[in-house]
Amino acid sequence: MKSIKSVLILMALCCCTSLIGQDYQQTPEGLKATVNSVDVELQFYTPSIVRILKSPDGWKYVKESLSVIEAPQKVKPAITKEGNTVRLKSSEMEVTLNLESGIVAFFNTKGEPLLCEKGKPEFTDFNDAGTKTFAVKQTFLLDKDEPLYGLGILQNGKMSQRNQTKHLVQGNVEDVVPFVQSVKGYGLFWDNYSPTNFADKPEGTSFQSEVGDCIDYYFMYGGNADGVVAQMRALTGQVPMFPLWTYGYFQSKERYKSQEETVGVVRKYRELGVPLDGIIQDWQYWGHNYLWNAMDFKNPLFSEPQKMINDVHGMNAHMLISIWSSFGPMTKPYRELDKKGMLFNFSTWPQSGLETWPPDMEYPSGVRVYDAYNPKARDIYWKYLNEGIFKLGMDGWWMDSTEPDHLDWKPEDFNTKTYLGSFRKVRNAYPLLAVGGVYDNQRAVTSDKRVFILTRSVFAGQQRYGANVWSGDIGSSWESLRNQIPAGLNFTLTGNPNFNTDIGGFFAGHYNKSWNDGSATKNPMFQELYVRWLQFGTFTPMMRSHGADTPREIYQFGKKGEPVYDAIEKMISLRYSLLPYIYSTSWEVTERQSSFMRALVMDFADDKSVWDIKDQYMFGKSFLVAPVVSAQYTPEKVVKVNENDGWNRNNAQKFEDKAPVDFMQAKSAEVYLPAGATWYDFWTNEKYDGGQKVKKETTIDVIPLYVKAGSIIPMGPKVQYATEKPWDNLELRVYVGADGSFVLYEDEFDNYNYELGAYTEIPIAWNNASRQLTIGARKGAYKGMLNNRKFTVVLQDGTRKVVDYNGKRVSVKF
The missing domain is CATH 3.20.20.80 (Glycosidases)
Known part of the structure; x- marks a missing residue:
């Protein structure tokens, strides 16, 4: 009799739980519900961003985000209920909550699945220095072949971050951001600041943090990678403009030991006529x-x-x-x-x-x-x-x-x-x-x-603070160079566009002792690595040479007329000629949520061949950069140095190979040109169809570099520093074969008047069918702007036309 009574009581309790589980409360931003002893809240911040909060039933807490600065807008999603499922629909996406299982799922407006939680959230009691809280975990289900990008600056050499377990905690050479985005056009920000394990296994993909009063994550839908980046910045902060001079060349080392030495470096660059804008005192x-x-x-x-x-x-x-x-x-x-x-x-x-x-x-x-x-x-x-x-x-x-x-x-x-x-x-x-x-x-x-801040570490939202992040005290090795490209691309895909590295790697001591003067700069093995790294650095948001164990100034590598010196000077000069392009791109980053370093999936997601390419990328929307990341002229020594061992000056290895090296001997590198575009070799103007691999002949001063058809590239004057000459006669290189456009941006270059509207935009468009270039009416104004100027328009076949421009629309036909 007693057992029957117990069964009846249990059945009644289950019935009540079921009834409670199927109930929910509508809120201004979404809904609240309690399912399986878990409080769940869905809050729409924008039509494209929804916040998911989960905590044990009745647990009281206050969570104020350190990263998120956006407040919930008045989205008022349409809410409907079908059986045990509640559906919230905005103009940009749909979210469902299963009132029986508690699982949240996400869809686009067509009802196509994007991401789904798997199983129950996990809350494990934890004593955090005397405060009761929890270790928290949520697992998600992804498509089997779905690439996933992000997590910060990692040294794992991976482009897609699938099939790995990663402990996310800040360090010298790895900076963590618990954010991922998918090729399907969505992003997920796990808003937790404690050490966290990211795990992607066949049974599911999870974030598990050491402590948290709740599970708190944001799902955002952007449709594509740029859209996801835009949503992450809308949530955590936009990117302010850097001064123009920060896009010039920086020289540094560990360390200049007197102010005379520091000033002397600048003086030497000026004497040599090699451009320089920044000197850094360590x-x-x-x-x-x-x-x-x-x-x-x-x-x-x-x-x-x-x-x-x-x-x-x-x-x-x-x-x-x-x-x-x-x-x-x-x-x-x-x-x-x-x-x-x-x-x-x-x-x-x-x-x-x-x-x-x-x-x-x-x-x-x-x-x-x-x-x-x-x-x-x-x-x-x-x-x-x-x-x-x-x-x-x-x-x-x-x-x-x-x-x-x-x-x-x-x-x-x-x-x-x-x-x-x-x-x-x-x-x-x-x-x-x-x-x-x-x-x-x-x-x-x-x-x-x-x-302008150069910093060694970063977290979600830091893009709003005028900071460029470098990848820490990495070792000087080819493997390390190879790792920096996917590290920078994945970091960019978390929403922060500003990344750079120590050109040449920080610890170079293992290249020193094989040469009579003890300097790695005379060692062909280091010379080759340094030049290739500098060529990569030319196409990053900050071009900065720095490191320990050996000096890095250009004059340490020889003199004008010698191949290594000339290769270094060539890339620094190219960087300065691209300043109008780079600065205009920086405005696209600030105003239109674009990115400098662009994983190929950002622009060519329909071409599955690019989904996991980790040694090529776009720089802005026009340049395809394929740095040479393997030794071609010297032995590629396997070097393992971490940031602690590197400080031991006695760890230098003795490399005996002293054979003379002809750095101008022709070599080659293979490049994949993404489908969906036509491409031009930047150095030769040779034309290629996309969707194929090509071999590019290289020497020490040439890397594979291609420009997408339809691009309009403004080339600046030859200068010693960024603001030496006005942009009063820019060369506009037009890469025919497709329609294209570009917006030339200018302002006062180093103040915040642009926030008050003190800037100009000059829209430039190429119509491929009519072979006509139109320079549109100038928009805006600022003190000291150029009222009248010339543009020299250049096509690939060498055709040149000079256009006078006074701010009004003008067209030129070819």
Whole structure:
């Protein structure tokens, strides 16, 4: 009798649960429901973006996103119910919630499936430094052959990120962004800041984070890769304009040891007539390690910092300087932050007060990372940066160790208390807050100088903070060079367009000892690697030569008339001639959510052959770049160096091969030309149909470089720095064979007046059928703009016509 009663009670409970499970509550943004003891909320932010929140039934929490700045719009999706399924439909997509299983699925407006959750969300009780919370996990089902891109800057050499497990935690050479997008035109942002495992296995694709009060992710539909990037930026922030000079050439090394040496590098470039816009001063201008990051010039060899900056400016160059996320115990920022409890206690770089390797822990440095999660701490950081350096006229910031360096880490380190909770809870978002603090504070001081930050780490949303991210202290090797291309492309596909690398790789010591003068720059093996890396760097958003163990300036590689020197100069000069194209592309990035480095899937998704190509890409919408990423003239030594081993100066390998090398001997490289376009060899103007592989003859100064038919490329004047000459007679190269268009963008080049409308756009269009080029009416105005100018239009067959332009529409026929 008792067992029958128990069964009846259980049946009643199941019936009630079923009834409750099939109920939902409509909200202004979507709906709420409780299914299988899980609270579920669907919130439409825009017609193309929906937020999914899940938590244990009745769990109370507050979640304020660090990355997302968009507020929900008044979308009011149409909601209908069919059986156990509730369907929410906007103008751009559909989302369903199964009230029996709790599974959420996503569709386009045609009802075609895009993505579907698999199984129940997982919430595992977790004690986070004394706070009750959960480890959280959600699994999704993808199509078997569906490529997936993103996750940040990874060194795995992969284009599609399928079939792998990856632990996402910030590091020196890998920056993580828990965002992926698919060739099907959707993206998914997992809005969690703790260490997270991404796993793609046959049974499902999942994100699993160490801590989280809830599962919180955003699904966005853009239709294609550009559309997804646009949605991610709409959600987390748009990209501000960089100054024109930042697209010139930067010279750096670890490190210039006096202000005379720093200024001397600029002077030498000017004497040689090789273009240069930026010089970067690395660490220890502050003095010894106990004064680490003092934001003051306490090194006697930098005793006149104002003169140093003035000297650089006097040669029409700009300067960046190294700043860190940590402070030595003898610095003023340390003392103020320490008094207010705004410093962490885990081990960071440098560990010793002595400049030795390995670190001599008998003399600990006492350097500590500051709590960038605390807005007051960020203000203190800026106070010293402003007073000590910015007011001297510094042009930009090299924010090193923004992940930050977390050395010899112990599990209890993650219990470290921050302004926003445990370090474990917010670990991956550190660079977002650290970089954002400098950007926000500089913008509050002046609008006359655009913020430009070079930083080693990044998180979702950081594109809104005027920062270009480099891939960390990577080793100098061909494998490392090969890895940088998919690393930059996947990073771009997370919504952040600004990526660069240390040209030549950072640790080059293993190329040194085989040459009498001990310099890798005289070693043909390093020369070949460096030139090929520089050719890749020419077609990235920032062209910056930097590294340890050997100098990188052009004059270290020989002299004019020698093949290696000439190859370097040729690419720097090409970069400057492309500045009108690059700067106009930067406006497309800011205004129309475009990207600089474009995985081939962004423009040729219908050609499945490009879905996993990892050694070619588009630079802007016109250039197909295929860097040479394997040694052609010298042995390709297998080198494995990590960012810690690299500091050991005794690890240099002795390479004995000293055979003379003829770098002008013809070699070849194979390139795939995507289907759906006609292509021109940039160097020869030879024409090719797309959808085929071709062999390109190469020498040390030539890489495969192609231009898509229909492209209009503005070529700038020969200059020594970006703003030396006005663009009053640009050459317009028109690549016939298809209709095409281009918008030439100009403004005052280094202030925020463009945000107030102070800029011009000149639309240019090519009609292939009528063979007519139309330069449209100029839109907009700004102080100092060119009212009258000439354009020299050049076709592939050499035909040239000069067009006078006064801002009104004009056409020229060929």
